[in-house]
Amino acid sequence: MKLVDIETVEPGQTLGRTIFSANGTVLLSMGVQLTVYMISTLKRLGVTTVYLDDPMFRDITVDEVLSDDTKRAVIRQMSETFETLRSGKQFSTKSIGQTIDQLLDDVLKNQGVLVQLSDIRTEDNAMFIHAMNVCMMSSLLGLEFGLNMVQLKELAIGTLLHDIGKLNAPEIQEGKMHHSWRGFELLKNKREYSLLIAHIAFQHHEAVDGSGFPRGLTGEEIHLYAKIAAAANTYDNLLFNAEDLKPLLPHEACERMNAMSGRELDHEVLVHFMRIVSVYPNGISVRLSNRQTGVVVGQHRGLPGRPIVRVIDKQGEEVVAAKEIDLAQHPTLFIDAVLS
The missing domain is CATH 2.30.30 (SH3 type barrels.)
Structure with a gap:
């Protein structure tokens, strides 16, 4: 398969990777022949690139850290969690824990696979795929740092929910500060969770040089979990959600992050991060x-x-x-x- 710009896709071409909806169900299955209606719908949903089946590259596969079953489970769990919060109810920590267990099983089994963020995003599923990717990359980084299973699960839960405070928060600079505080408040009141999980939401926008928010923490004042979350969050945002900027390609994002070393991002975390990510993904x-x-x-x-x-x-x-x-x-x- 081959990764192409949606604007170059023609009717009759075959989709090379499944596209998921916001609730974790299949929007379009791998192998479907694309029609004019399908292509225009993908564009309307905000899709910018797709994987196509190509006879000359049919044997190319994208090795994945997470299985499709796990991806569906995580996306569905995030959709249900956000819907529960919107209705003013308490989300289920047990359900999230079970989903995290499934995700960590995949991460442990595939920890030698380089990260290639190949899932196609729509405007509806983008927030959930972002959370899933930050969680997956953070878990791989946790293994690089030698975290035990208790620590890995804390890190995975906190990074999956790192943006939970964005629910109903305005997307402005003050809103970013608000979503860190709001996320902290939502998570610290969960008796089943350690306070470290809440601090991932609280600190993932802090910078090691003190230029971050909400509290302007520096260096060792920022917990390792939050430093890991910051790197994973930055990478995914640079590829897919760069504010006021053109989204970057993986090698460009890695260059940008290396320029942040010792300032916005922790140097040691970045050294480990560059070991887990594919700079030039398969199919490009x-x-x-x-x-x-x-x-x-x-x-x-x-x-x-x-x-x-x-x-x-x-x-x-x-x-x-x-x-x-x-x-x-x-x-x-x-x-x-x-x-x-």
């Missing part, structure tokens, strides 16, 4: 420094910037050759640009 089109173009088809853990690229040579519309170039084996060759 790239141009190499030798001017050849191709699609990323494989990854190397520990060498995220040196993926395997399949180059297709054509004469007109006819494919005359296809070869894979492992950039880990070609130190003088590098990715010059991302084309999709």
Whole structure:
């Protein structure tokens, strides 16, 4: 499969990855042939990129940390939790705990898989997928830091609910400060949760240099859980929810985050973060420094910037050759640009 801009999609092409609705049900299944109506509906829902089935790249898979079953469960759980809060009721900590157990099972089983955030977002499901991704990445980082299972579950619950204070909060600078406080107040009153879980919501917008909010904490005043949440939250936002900015590609987001090291983001957390993320995800089109173009088809853990690229040579519309170039084996060759 291949990742493409929604504006280039044509009727009759085949969807390469399932798209979920806001309540965790399937909106469009992998393998469906797209119609004019489907394409226009995806655009209306705010979808900007999709994975398409491509005969030349049909064998390309995106290794996932979370299974589709787990993703559906997490998205459904977040939808139910927010709906419960909107109705003025108390959400179920037991249900969230069971969902987190399922998520952590996947994380532990797939901790060697590099993060590739490939789920297609709509305006309805974006907040829930964001929460899921921040939770998943934070859990992987927790493993990097050697957290035990009790600590991992605290971290996972807190990061899944880190934006819970955004419910009914205005999306302005004061609103950001409000959603940190509001999230803290909602979570600290849950007797089943440790106070550290509430502090993830409270501190995930703090910066190690003191420039963050709501309290302007610095360095060791910020708990490790919140520093981890800040990195995961920043990455997902840079890719999909950059305020007043064009969303970045993974390699651009990593460069931006490295520039934040020691200022907005903790340096040690960033070192670990760069070990878990795929800089050039499978399915993305790239141009190499030798001017050849191709699609990323494989990854190397520990060498995220040196993926395997399949180059297709054509004469007109006819494919005359296809070869894979492992950039880990070609130190003088590098990715010059991302084309999709």
